[in-house]
Amino acid sequence: MSPRTPRTDPDRRLELLQGTLDMLILRTLLSGARHGHGIGQAIRRRTDELLQVETGSLYPALHRLEKRGWLKSTWGVSEANQRAKYYELTPAGREQLVREQERWTELVTAIGRVMNPAHGE
Amino acid sequence: MSPRTPRTDPDRRLELLQGTLDMLILRTLLSGARHGHGIGQAIRRRTDELLQVETGSLYPALHRLEKRGWLKSTWGVSEANQRAKYYELTPAGREQLVREQERWTELVTAIGRVMNPAHGE
DNA sequence: AACAAGACGTAGAGTGTCTACGTCTCATTC
DNA sequence: GAATGAGACGTAGACACTCTACGTCTTGTT
Numbered sequence: 001m002s003p004r005t006p007r008t009d010p011d012r013r014l015e016l017l018q019g020t021l022d023m024l025i026l027r028t029l030l031s032g033a034r035h036g037h038g039i040g041q042a043i044r045r046r047t048d049e050l051l052q053v054e055t056g057s058l059y060p061a062l063h064r065l066e067k068r069g070w071l072k073s074t075w076g077v078s079e080a081n082q083r084a085k086y087y088e089l090t091p092a093g094r095e096q097l098v099r100e101q102e103r104w105t106e107l108v109t110a111i112g113r114v115m116n117p118a119h120g121e
Numbered sequence: 122m123s124p125r126t127p128r129t130d131p132d133r134r135l136e137l138l139q140g141t142l143d144m145l146i147l148r149t150l151l152s153g154a155r156h157g158h159g160i161g162q163a164i165r166r167r168t169d170e171l172l173q174v175e176t177g178s179l180y181p182a183l184h185r186l187e188k189r190g191w192l193k194s195t196w197g198v199s200e201a202n203q204r205a206k207y208y209e210l211t212p213a214g215r216e217q218l219v220r221e222q223e224r225w226t227e228l229v230t231a232i233g234r235v236m237n238p239a240h241g242e
Numbered sequence: 243a244a245c246a247a248g249a250c251g252t253a254g255a256g257t258g259t260c261t262a263c264g265t266c267t268c269a270t271t272c
Numbered sequence: 273g274a275a276t277g278a279g280a281c282g283t284a285g286a287c288a289c290t291c292t293a294c295g296t297c298t299t300g301t302t
Contacts, residue, residue, distance in 0.1 A: 014224065014227060014228050014231065015140075015290075015291080016289090016290065016291095017138040017139060017140055017141070017228065017290095018138060018139035018140070018257090018258080018259090018288075018289050018290065019136075019138055019139070019288090019289075020138070020232060021289080021290080023236075024232065024235050024236075027235055027236050028235065035249075035250095036249075036250070036251095037248065037249050037250080038249095043235055046234050046235050046238060047231040047232075047234050047235060050227065050231045051231050051232075051235070053290095054290075054291060054292075055249090055250080055251075056251090056252080056253090056290075056291060056292065056293080056294095057289075057290050057291065059250070059251060059252085060251090060252085060289085060290090061289085061290090063251095064289095078248070078249070080247080080248055080249085080299075080300085081248095081298090081299065081300085082247095082248050082249055082250095082297095082298065082299065083248095083249070083250080083297085083298075084248085084249060084250080085249085085250075101236065103135065104232075104236075106135060106171065107135050107138065108229055110135065110168040110171045110172050111141060111145065111172075111225070113167050113168050114145050114148055114149065114164055114167050114168060114172070115144075115145075115148050115222065115225075117167060136259075136260080137258090137259065137260095138259095139257070139258050139259065139288090139289075139290090140257090140258075142258080142259080143258095156280075156281095157280075157281070157282095158279065158280055158281080159280095174259095175259075175260055175261075176280095176281085176282080177259075177260055177261065177262080177263095177282090177283080177284090178258075178259050178260065180281070180282055180283085181258080181259090181282090181283085182258085182259090184282095185258090199279070199280070201268075201269085201278085201279055201280085202267095202268065202269085202279095203266095203267065203268065203278095203279050203280055203281095204266085204267075204268095204279095204280070204281080205279085205280060205281080206280085206281075
């Protein structure tokens with residue numbers, strides 16, 4: 001019975017909010033092309049393991065983003081000498097990233113107004 | 122043909138992120154009991170119409186929260202002299218609100234780290 | 243030869259929000 | 273006193289996204 005892979009602090013994990021994954025992926029690719037596995041690792045590392053992108057979310061998201069024209073992919077070889085599909089932002093993808101960032105900021109601000117009503121209420 | 126109710130700036134509206142509505146409702150009830158319609162209005166007003174809670178989201182959410190024991194309801198009469206179901210937080214609901222606020226803060230922070238990597242990357 | 247890890251992927255369940263209906267009641271207005 | 277609008281409740285079904293749980297293949301290590 002192989003022990004279920006422990007994945008660091010199982011309790012601290014946060015589920016992603018629906019709709020944020022696309023933005024995170026686009027942002028991660030802003031610094032250059034990466035393959036799917038690498039994108040997941042980058043997100044996990046930058047958040048100290050708090051955000052874990054499961055493959056069942058990641059790959060469908062990448063396909064979806066590519067189909068919409070925000071990403072384009074090319075097959076290559078990874079650092080570990082494995083076949084890997086590298087994704088990079090298209091110009092439209094950069095625009096989309098800006099839109100999603102704006103939306104995210106607005107949303108966080110709006111929710112903040114409900115959660116911490118400065119005055120009124 | 123009655124014109125579809127315009128609802129102020131149709132384009133500026135933001136869809137809620139899945140999972141945030143419960144928190145918004147709990148927070149809104151922190152200042153006292155309110156009926157469903159009133160909760161929706163309060164959220165809309167505090168966000169300058171940016172967040173609109175549709176009835177098809179609101180009522181199921183209220184039922185869900187009540188079933189989980191975060192809220193309890195009593196029938197009453199509204200300011201407009203209408204029959205209305207008033208919801209208020211239970212003690213468990215207050216605890217839940219705290220948990221959701223913590224989760225929200227963590228999540229926003231984690232996403233912030235991906236979006237604006239201070240150093241590293 | 244066996245196994246772990248790197249890398250890709252899909253199927254299906256679960257969840258939550260939205261749109262689109264629908265009902266009833268009170269207050270207003272003609 | 274009939275019609276209308278707004279206040280208030282609610283449900284059904286579509287849709288989208290994430291997760292869990294599988295599954296495959298390849299490379300490197302022991």
